[in-house]
Amino acid sequence: MSMMLIRNGRLADDRELEDLYIRDGKIEKVGVNLSVEKEPDTVIDAKGKVILPTLIECHIHPDKAFLEERKPNESGTLEEAIKNTGELKADYTYGDVKERAEKVIQWVLRHGTTIMRAHPDVDHIEELLGVEVLLELKKKYKEVLDLQIVVFPQEGIFKSPGTLERMEEGLRKGADVVGGCPYNEESLEDSKRHLEAVFDLAEKYDLPLDLHVDFADNLEDPRYLLTETICEMTVERGMQGKVALGHVTTLGSMNPKDAEVLFDKIAEAGITIVPLPATDVYLNGRNDEKNIRRGMAPVGKLLEHGVNVAFSSNNIRNAFTPFGNGNLLLIGYLLAETQFMGSAEQQRKVLELITYNAAKLLGMEDSYGLAPGKNADFNIFDSTKLSDVIQDQPAALYVVKRGKIIVENDVQTKRHI
Numbered sequence: 001m002s003m004m005l006i007r008n009g010r011l012a013d014d015r016e017l018e019d020l021y022i023r024d025g026k027i028e029k030v031g032v033n034l035s036v037e038k039e040p041d042t043v044i045d046a047k048g049k050v051i052l053p054t055l056i057e058c059h060i061h062p063d064k065a066f067l068e069e070r071k072p073n074e075s076g077t078l079e080e081a082i083k084n085t086g087e088l089k090a091d092y093t094y095g096d097v098k099e100r101a102e103k104v105i106q107w108v109l110r111h112g113t114t115i116m117r118a119h120p121d122v123d124h125i126e127e128l129l130g131v132e133v134l135l136e137l138k139k140k141y142k143e144v145l146d147l148q149i150v151v152f153p154q155e156g157i158f159k160s161p162g163t164l165e166r167m168e169e170g171l172r173k174g175a176d177v178v179g180g181c182p183y184n185e186e187s188l189e190d191s192k193r194h195l196e197a198v199f200d201l202a203e204k205y206d207l208p209l210d211l212h213v214d215f216a217d218n219l220e221d222p223r224y225l226l227t228e229t230i231c232e233m234t235v236e237r238g239m240q241g242k243v244a245l246g247h248v249t250t251l252g253s254m255n256p257k258d259a260e261v262l263f264d265k266i267a268e269a270g271i272t273i274v275p276l277p278a279t280d281v282y283l284n285g286r287n288d289e290k291n292i293r294r295g296m297a298p299v300g301k302l303l304e305h306g307v308n309v310a311f312s313s314n315n316i317r318n319a320f321t322p323f324g325n326g327n328l329l330l331i332g333y334l335l336a337e338t339q340f341m342g343s344a345e346q347q348r349k350v351l352e353l354i355t356y357n358a359a360k361l362l363g364m365e366d367s368y369g370l371a372p373g374k375n376a377d378f379n380i381f382d383s384t385k386l387s388d389v390i391q392d393q394p395a396a397l398y399v400v401k402r403g404k405i406i407v408e409n410d411v412q413t414k415r416h417i
């Protein structure tokens with residue numbers, strides 16, 4: 001039986017400092033000046049620093065991370081990103097994918113992320129290599145990382161023969177979620193068939209659905225305008241609460257009145273929207289010569305309409321996103337800046353998107369949070385207020401998983417002035 005006591009943590013900006021008492025990987029008590037009968041194995045004085053439940057990367061591609069140095073995206077377009085990555089995939093080996101994916105895991109753990117939903121490509125080029133690597137890493141890191149694996153048809157389903165069969169094989173091997181990429185088909189009709197196919201697969205295996213959709217900044221190509229159709233399909237098939245959509249950047253370019261109607265439909269269908277700021281801002285707005293758009297789904301409006309919104313890194317250093325260090329707080333800063341979320345309340349809200357909202361998307365609400373009975377998965381950050389975390393960009397001083405310290409980051413400043 002292992003016990004841990006954290007003293008004097010900042011759990012909320014409007015409450016006193018509180019203690020956490022942890023036993024056997026679960027939080028047992030939370031309160032001010034907790035009294036404990038037995039001396040715990042580990043005692044940490046948080047000294048008023050912020051404690052947040054573990055951060056969650058709910059949408060990330062470890063199999064294609066760190067490819068930027070092999071073939072940069074010179075035009076900066078989505079088309080070139082898909083093309084370059086498609087060419088590089090042909091040379092993947094198991095060892096190469098494993099080395100890069102494992103580096104992503106190590107980087108995110110360092111920054112306090114211990115829950116992840118990964119989207120490895122499944123297609124005629126990469127086949128099931130990414131899925132197999134991630135299944136191995138899921139086993140290897142099971143003590144420190146809760147990993148969900150999505151079978152993701154990046155190259156389309158009808159454009160990439162055999163993909164649907166491979167996706168099903170990936171699920172039989174242990175993948176957890178059905179992915180989709182309906183915009184990457186030759187015609188609108190094929191995009192709709194793509195949606196039917198992935199909804200059918202999710203229903204057959206009773207699994208959640210996580211799609212890349214509406215990833216554009218213009219409204220001319222109907223393959224990039226399928227969110228309304230997806231809302232209707234979600235309700236028809238009774239899959240409310242089990243569908244997530246990544247990007248959905250067209251929501252930021254729509255006529256505001258039409259967009260508001262759609263926001264309500266998204267909320268009614270219980271769909272989570274996952275903006276991917278580092279990619280969305282980088283790839284969109286490329287044809288704007290002035291008043292260049294941010295190219296993101298409007299986070300504040302979606303929240304006002306009651307939509308569950310999260311966000312994530314998506315890619316780390318590849319043709320889709322040449323940036324990234326596995327730190328969700330950095331992505332949060334980008335989101336806060338570009339979505340005008342600057343007040344103290346809004347900056348705290350940004351933190352909710354990568355904690356509680358992402359946990360809801362992953363179906364982990366029952367075990368997640370800083371309350372008795374929840375998994376002891378949390379970070380102590382080097383900030384004294386939750387509303388400062390995004391702008392402080394603090395180190396995760398302690399990263400705790402199931403009641404064990406798995407990472408410590410030291411911060412030391414030597415002043416010579």
Ligand SMILES: [Zn+2]
Nearest residue numbers: 119212246314
């Ligand atoms: Zn993605």
